[in-house]
Amino acid sequence: MAKVGIKDIARIANVSLATVSRTLRTPDLVQEATRQRVLDAVAESGYRPNRMGMNLRTQRTGNIMVVIPDITNPFNADLIRSIEETASSHGYAVLLGDTQSSPESEKQYVDLVEVGQADGLLYFSGRNPFNINPDKPLLDQIPTMVNSNEELDLEGIDKVLLDNAKAAHEAVQYLLALGHTRIAAVTGPMNTKSANGRLQGYRDALEQAGLIVDDKLIIEGDYHIDAGVEATEKLLQLKQRPTAIFCFNDDMAIGAINVLQANDYRVPEDMSVIGFDNILYSTYVRPALTTVSQPVEEIGRLCAEKLIARLRGVHSEPSTEYVSHQLVIRDSTGPAPE
Amino acid sequence: MAKVGIKDIARIANVSLATVSRTLRTPDLVQEATRQRVLDAVAESGYRPNRMGMNLRTQRTGNIMVVIPDITNPFNADLIRSIEETASSHGYAVLLGDTQSSPESEKQYVDLVEVGQADGLLYFSGRNPFNINPDKPLLDQIPTMVNSNEELDLEGIDKVLLDNAKAAHEAVQYLLALGHTRIAAVTGPMNTKSANGRLQGYRDALEQAGLIVDDKLIIEGDYHIDAGVEATEKLLQLKQRPTAIFCFNDDMAIGAINVLQANDYRVPEDMSVIGFDNILYSTYVRPALTTVSQPVEEIGRLCAEKLIARLRGVHSEPSTEYVSHQLVIRDSTGPAPE
DNA sequence: TTGTACGCGTTATCAC
DNA sequence: GTGATAACGCGTACAA
Numbered sequence: 001m002a003k004v005g006i007k008d009i010a011r012i013a014n015v016s017l018a019t020v021s022r023t024l025r026t027p028d029l030v031q032e033a034t035r036q037r038v039l040d041a042v043a044e045s046g047y048r049p050n051r052m053g054m055n056l057r058t059q060r061t062g063n064i065m066v067v068i069p070d071i072t073n074p075f076n077a078d079l080i081r082s083i084e085e086t087a088s089s090h091g092y093a094v095l096l097g098d099t100q101s102s103p104e105s106e107k108q109y110v111d112l113v114e115v116g117q118a119d120g121l122l123y124f125s126g127r128n129p130f131n132i133n134p135d136k137p138l139l140d141q142i143p144t145m146v147n148s149n150e151e152l153d154l155e156g157i158d159k160v161l162l163d164n165a166k167a168a169h170e171a172v173q174y175l176l177a178l179g180h181t182r183i184a185a186v187t188g189p190m191n192t193k194s195a196n197g198r199l200q201g202y203r204d205a206l207e208q209a210g211l212i213v214d215d216k217l218i219i220e221g222d223y224h225i226d227a228g229v230e231a232t233e234k235l236l237q238l239k240q241r242p243t244a245i246f247c248f249n250d251d252m253a254i255g256a257i258n259v260l261q262a263n264d265y266r267v268p269e270d271m272s273v274i275g276f277d278n279i280l281y282s283t284y285v286r287p288a289l290t291t292v293s294q295p296v297e298e299i300g301r302l303c304a305e306k307l308i309a310r311l312r313g314v315h316s317e318p319s320t321e322y323v324s325h326q327l328v329i330r331d332s333t334g335p336a337p338e
Numbered sequence: 339m340a341k342v343g344i345k346d347i348a349r350i351a352n353v354s355l356a357t358v359s360r361t362l363r364t365p366d367l368v369q370e371a372t373r374q375r376v377l378d379a380v381a382e383s384g385y386r387p388n389r390m391g392m393n394l395r396t397q398r399t400g401n402i403m404v405v406i407p408d409i410t411n412p413f414n415a416d417l418i419r420s421i422e423e424t425a426s427s428h429g430y431a432v433l434l435g436d437t438q439s440s441p442e443s444e445k446q447y448v449d450l451v452e453v454g455q456a457d458g459l460l461y462f463s464g465r466n467p468f469n470i471n472p473d474k475p476l477l478d479q480i481p482t483m484v485n486s487n488e489e490l491d492l493e494g495i496d497k498v499l500l501d502n503a504k505a506a507h508e509a510v511q512y513l514l515a516l517g518h519t520r521i522a523a524v525t526g527p528m529n530t531k532s533a534n535g536r537l538q539g540y541r542d543a544l545e546q547a548g549l550i551v552d553d554k555l556i557i558e559g560d561y562h563i564d565a566g567v568e569a570t571e572k573l574l575q576l577k578q579r580p581t582a583i584f585c586f587n588d589d590m591a592i593g594a595i596n597v598l599q600a601n602d603y604r605v606p607e608d609m610s611v612i613g614f615d616n617i618l619y620s621t622y623v624r625p626a627l628t629t630v631s632q633p634v635e636e637i638g639r640l641c642a643e644k645l646i647a648r649l650r651g652v653h654s655e656p657s658t659e660y661v662s663h664q665l666v667i668r669d670s671t672g673p674a675p676e
Numbered sequence: 677t678t679g680t681a682c683g684c685g686t687t688a689t690c691a692c
Numbered sequence: 693g694t695g696a697t698a699a700c701g702c703g704t705a706c707a708a
Contacts, residue, residue: 019693031693048452052393053700056701058686072416077409093447
């Protein structure tokens with residue numbers, strides 16, 4: 001289509017370019033009559049300001065970059081849904097960076113905001129993608145950003161976090177209260193803060209109960225279903241089997257239950273399983289999953305709101321906001337077997 | 339940070355702006371020595387071309403807009419993963435438009451590409467967001483785009499589709515072969531082509547088997563788990579209950595199984611359930627779900643490749659590509675009860 | 677091979 | 693209240 005531009009409108013309405021722009025941006029500054037002439041011309045011709053020109057001139061794109069490891073994980077999908085909803089309501093669009101946990105990919109997407117393809121960054125990874133010169137002020141070297149889920153090792157940026165240790169502590173305490181003493185942990189990648197935090201909570205809870213932590217019962221996973229499958233297979237081979245398995249996310253817990261049932265273990269009579277995240281499917285799995293709920297909608301909203309506030313020029317101190325978890329008890333946990 | 343621009347590089351390397359640009363875009367056109375001087379200056383200063391300037395000048399953004407109804411549906415999440423992977427490998431980034439099936443939202447995101455915030459459009463909805471003037475050529479009135487999943491009622495654009503009728507036909511035939519004669523259907527929204535196509539296949543299969551279609555056994559859903567729950571509750575209240583339920587996606591099938599088990603029905607002994615999509619969780623639900631598999635990775639890749647080819651100026655006839663489904667038999671279907 | 681100059685489409689700063 | 697005009701940062705035709 002013969003793209004109609006601001007010049008065409010100016011010609012049709014018999015005004016200058018400036019007046020067209022003003023009519024659209026600051027209508028109050030232009031007289032009723034001329035304003036109407038311009039608006040008529042706009043309506044007639046279907047003119048719409050070109051974003052590339054706008055972006056260059058205003059030095060903003062209206063995009064926010066979201067860097068996240070795995071969009072096929074329902075927790076992350078829910079997170080993005082929430083971010084996108086918030087962003088959209090503020091006039092921002094979401095540029096999606098699904099990195100599959102690849103550091104190169106993370107850097108590549110962060111680059112995009114550094115070269116001005118997006119105004120700000122929502123970063124859900126713990127790996128530092130920046131080359132920081134410690135002698136210069138940090139904020140001069142990184143884009144406007146908010147960090148969440150996996151804590152980044154940087155002081156002075158906005159973060160939205162969950163107290164992983166406390167949440168895990170609570171989950172394990174619940175299992176202890178049910179009489180379990182041999183409790184396994186299927187962790188996330190141990191190079192992440194989330195997995196380390198949860199593992200710390202697990203250890204603390206056991207030790208506070210006077211139990212010794214058996215490293216054989218701790219198996220590293222990667223938050224995918226398959227990891228839950230493999231870890232559980234290993235656990236079942238142990239001479240001293242656990243009576244409960246604490247998986248550091250729901251997907252792995254679903255994998256665990258699957259293996260248990262395939263090997264004729266009853267859940268929770270023979271083995272309790274507890275997850276983390278409270279994804280939608282955890283309700284529909286049999287038995288329904290006991291899990292630690294994260295307020296995913298709130299996390300997404302907070303992240304987007306904080307970022308957008310910064311983009312709008314809010315200059316408060318960078319802060320870390322903690323959101324609260326909740327233990328959701330369903331049917332996959334029960335008293336320890338004799 | 340004091341942003342370093344192309345002018346700074348030109349000054350440092352003691353060349354003109356043009357030479358800097360050439361060194362970066364068409365290195366062959368610049369002499370070895372000067373090229374090196376420029377590259378050194380670039381490396382030293384950490385200069386990177388600003389995308390807003392680039393975008394305006396080249397009239398392209400490197401973004402593709404993906405408009406999709408619900409990113410929390412695992413099928414769609416897998417789809418986006420595949421799109422993003424393909425796009426990324428071709429140097430494109432994904433602008434995400436999760437519309438939650440809202441027509442306003444669909445229009446709003448399509449607008450974004452029309453005003454030049456993205457170069458092309460991947461459109462996974464059946465609602466026409468354009469105001470088409472039938473007297474003018476279609477391609478002059480719509481952006482470069484590919485349509486998939488829900489077929490759009492427009493001739494002359496690229497599409498990637500599944501033969502829904504055939505796939506559903508096959509699923510129902512399989513149930514018929516197991517001896518089922520009262521087969522329920524939990525559909526998608528009946529204003530979508532996918533649901534209508536699948537329902538047509540369902541009807542055809544029944545009629546070809548000499549059965550009459552009982553409209554009481556057809557319940558409209560919306561592809562969410564809850565719809566499967568509610569539909570199944572209704573079906574169980576019927577005086578003449580079905581012995582099998584064909585859900586038009588896996589999420590609703592998962593909801594159906596949940597209700598059945600809660601009411602002490604055994605699946606598949608008392609009631610068979612079959613889904614559609616073959617999402618990851620269908621393997622891990624108990625019993626594992628029999629379902630019609632869509633090649634989601636292929637769909638995403640094809641969509642992205644077709645679009646990018648167009649963006650690169652390929653001028654072949656617009657075409658509709660059909661991808662093939664596959665019936666995946668697991669444990670949620672069995673012989674009809676006596 | 678390199679430099680000059682223009683334009684991409686818009687907004688903002690001046691004058692008038 | 694409105695109109696020229698200068699940026700925004702870059703790529704490229706043209707001239708040198």
